[in-house]
Amino acid sequence: MKKKVVIEREWFISSKTTDINADYVISKEIGTGAYGKVFLAEDRRSLSLRAVKVIQKIRVQDYQTFVNEIEILKKLDHPNIVNIIETYENERLCFVVLEHCRGGELFDRLVKLSVFSEAQAASIMKQLLSAIMYCHNHGICHRDLKPENCLYVTEDENSELKIIDFGLSAHIKEEDLLHDLTGTPYYLAPEMMSGNYTKIVDCWSLGVILYMLLSGTPPFNGKDNNEILMSVYNGCFTFRPPGFKNVSDFAKDLICRLLTKDPSHRITAQQAYMHPWIQGCIPTPYPDLPQTLLVSLKNFMQSNTIKKASLMYIASKLTEYDIRSIRKHFKDIDVNGDGVISKLELINVVKSLTPEVTDENLKILVSNLDINDNGNIDYTEFLTGCLLRKSFSNSGYLESAFKHFDKDESGFITTTEVREVLNGQDIVHKLSTNDIDLMISEIDKNRDGCIDYREFIDMMAQRSLL
Known part of the structure; x- marks a missing residue:
């Protein structure tokens, strides 16, 4: 028998110091962030479209944050997590080449539709739960899950979603605690404010997202960030918004299990994926291979x-x-x-x-x-x-x-x-x-x-x- 040679996917994600313009035609700006912009680019050889995140090093206080994101993305290999292609770097700039998701943010689609049907929301949540279950099984806590960090692959209404922006993510072992207060106020878990928390905070964020998909409004509100954080810390929410009038008890049950204030009693991503509402709305097809x-x-x-x-x-x-x-x-x-x-x-x-x-x-x-x-x-x-x-x-x-x-x-x-x-x-x-x-x-x-x-x-x- 021939000797088996182990091959790793991350070997093919190159880190280059050559000129990115030799390999890509960079065109219009398609997004912006705190430390740089995102541009549409075309691969000169394959003509495939990519998204290029351009980071200005001088504007980054902690450049390790971006190194962290790149290293995490290299290790994550899931159909609902954005795929990193390669990186380029010079003295001033870092270019991260990612797959291009042209369908826009989940947030924008929520604004456009106001609310999603239960079937639509279940389909979205099934994808996000699978991706976060995968992250947690591989020792990664995202820490900044929100509709703005979920992109549709295409404009199609049934398009798949991809989770992006792993800049605030952390490597974590099963027994480890995290301590940094980081993320977006609306989606923070209450225990993050106490300074000791685990990867289960991602499940709280998914609960907030599900609440918003079905009602069009966040479960925790306030006039400013301090009020929002106080509302989150109290952990009290209701199903009074009009959007919940015709929402099933099964859907509300999953929201309650994800938005359980005590993290030791909160449902995990794996348990949420197997919840009757997820499995009932989106039945698993019989596996097939042509x-x-x-x-x-x-x-x-x-x-x-x-x-x-x-x-x-x-x-x-x-x-x-x-x-x-x-x-x-x-x-x-x-x-x-x-x-x-x-x-x-x-x-x-x-x-x-x-x-x-x-x-x-x-x-x-x-x-x-x-x-x-x-x-x-x-x-x-x-x-x-x-x-x-x-x-x-x-x-x-x-x-x-x-x-x-x-x-x-x-x-x-x-x-x-x-x-x-x-x-x-x-x-x-x-x-x-x-x-x-x-x-x-x-x-x-x-x-x-x-x-x-x-x-x-x-x-x-x-x-x-x-």
């Missing part, structure tokens, strides 16, 4: 390591439009909503669709898809295994993947460059030079000891994906 994706998974199993790494690079850069159908299948298979597919969840689906598959082949499939070897199938891993060739027929994606390996831009991928990519910039690795030479020899048609662009394209085009 035959084309099953064939893709089978072909992925037979791909060599360099190809798997290249496919993961491409999967991490594709737009939501490119992957929309695969994303739906991922979410359907992720029955418990924790943002990953467990080995059992995947095995159950594949077995139900192809009863003839052997247990041994199922083990091999799961092992191949678990590219980072963490015991689950992460979102980008699933995308990588299911990619159809049409998803990356755009030559810009292929060219970018090749250039990610070709560090010195010589037009050839060498053993040293493969080692650098597969090491995740770490010099120490279990891979020997012979291991990498063998990988290259499988692709190196002209036997010159390296991979040129033609050989790279041939590798990607081999009956790898339909």
